[in-house]
Amino acid sequence: MEKELKIPQGGMLITVELTVKELMALTGAKFPFHQEVGMTARKKLNAALEQVYTAKGERDELRHWLI
Secondary structure: OOOOOOOOOOOOOOOOOOOHHHHHHHOOOOOOOOOHHHHHHHHHHHHHHHHHHHHOOOHHHHHOOOO
């Protein structure tokens, strides 16, 4: 039995500014001398998600989905 996953405001568009290196890191590119690139990109995405959900008071629900 499959359950449908419902994400509040799942169709809402948000904008996150990333550098080319950060975008590449999110797609799997490795930067051995700059390992913080991927971490920085994930932090930016998490911060954007948190802004959306804290505005609606759904912070606890968001903690489950953060990357």
